[in-house]
Structure formats: C-alpha cells, structure tokens
Amino acid sequence: MKKVEHIGIAVKNIEDASLVFDKIFGKSAYKDERVESEHVTTRFYKMGETKIELLDSDNKDSAISKFIDKKGGGMHHIAFHVDDIYAEIKRLKELGFTILNEEPKEGADNKLISFLHPKSTAGVLIELCQEKND
Ligand code: CMX
Secondary structure (H helix, E strand, O other): OEEEEEEEOOOOHHHHHHHHHHHHOOOOOEEEEEEEHHOEEEEEEEOOEEEEEEEEOOOOOOOOHHHHHHHHHEEEEEEOOOOHHHHHHHHHHOOOOOOOOOOEEEEOOOOEEEEOOHHHOOOEEEEEEOOOOO
C-alpha cells in the first residue's frame, strides 16, 4: 500500500455538509461525481496530497444509508492507493481478511475499488483503490 488515497465521510445531505467542510478546509470542493453502482453522490476536497470524499445516498438500501441510519454519519472508510488491486486482494485474502468484493468494481475518481469487511479489520472499513489507467 503506497499511501492513503482518501478518507470517506458519510453525510445525510451533501449540500448541508459542504457548508461545514468549506469552512473547516477554507476552500470549496473541487469536484462532484455520481457513482451509480454504489447509489452515492460524492464530493471531493483536496488539501495537498490529502483527499476527503463526502458521500450521500438517495437509496435507503445502500451501504451509506444503512451506515447513516445506524450511526448518524461520520467517518466511513479509509482508502489506500495500491498499484495492483488484484495482487493486494489475493495477498489480504490469503492472510485471512474478508474481502467484500473479490472482483474490483468501478468507483469514483477513475478508480477500481474493493473493500475489506470491518469485522476483519479491527472495525475500520478499508477500501483498496487502483488508478484505472495504471
Ligand atoms: N465502518 C465500520 N464499521 C461498519 C461500517 C463502517 N463503514 N459499516 C458497517 N459497519 C459495521 C456495522 O456497524 C456492524 O457492526 P455490529 O455488528 O457491531 O453492529 C457490522 O459492520 C456489520 O454490519 P451489517 O449490518 O452486518 O452490514 P451492513 O449491511 O451495515 O454492511 C458493510 C456493512 C461494510 C458490509 C457494507 O457497508 C459494505 O459492503 N461496504 C462496502 C461498500 C461501501 O461501503 N460503499 C460505499 C462507498 C462507495 C465509494 O466509496 O464509492
């Protein structure tokens, strides 16, 4: 794993949350992106190398809606940049981690993504992400 690619924060309403984060970061988000497969709207901020992704969802059965229903929102996942997502999935599976999707799926920001179940990772939802053009 090379670096933290982004940190995901689940929010009830992306416009309301942006009012808060615009003030905290002292800048506006640089892009929005809809990820249909995950039923989410994402909004990205960047400070230096660090990216923060806000996520809200309009689908009550989505991972983000369930998380918000249960915890009210907040830090949802940490995403790590990997060069070869297939090799990382294989490595982590062999080490006994529960891979939520062994076949990587298309995520926001031109990435292939896969998740490790938080029950196998000390309670933290971990996302692996590889640049699609790598
Ligand atoms: N971080 C830490 N723990 C989490 C969690 C999160 N983000 N989401 C759920 N959990 C916990 C639940 O609180 C629950 O804990 P307890 O059993 O102690 O109550 C446990 O994980 C299992 O929860 P569950 O109810 O059985 O399962 P869910 O239906 O809530 O699904 C998860 C949890 C992780 C399997 C599901 O959210 C998932 O598949 N996530 C991967 C996809 C995803 O998160 N997509 C959205 C982001 C997309 C993007 O970045 O583009």
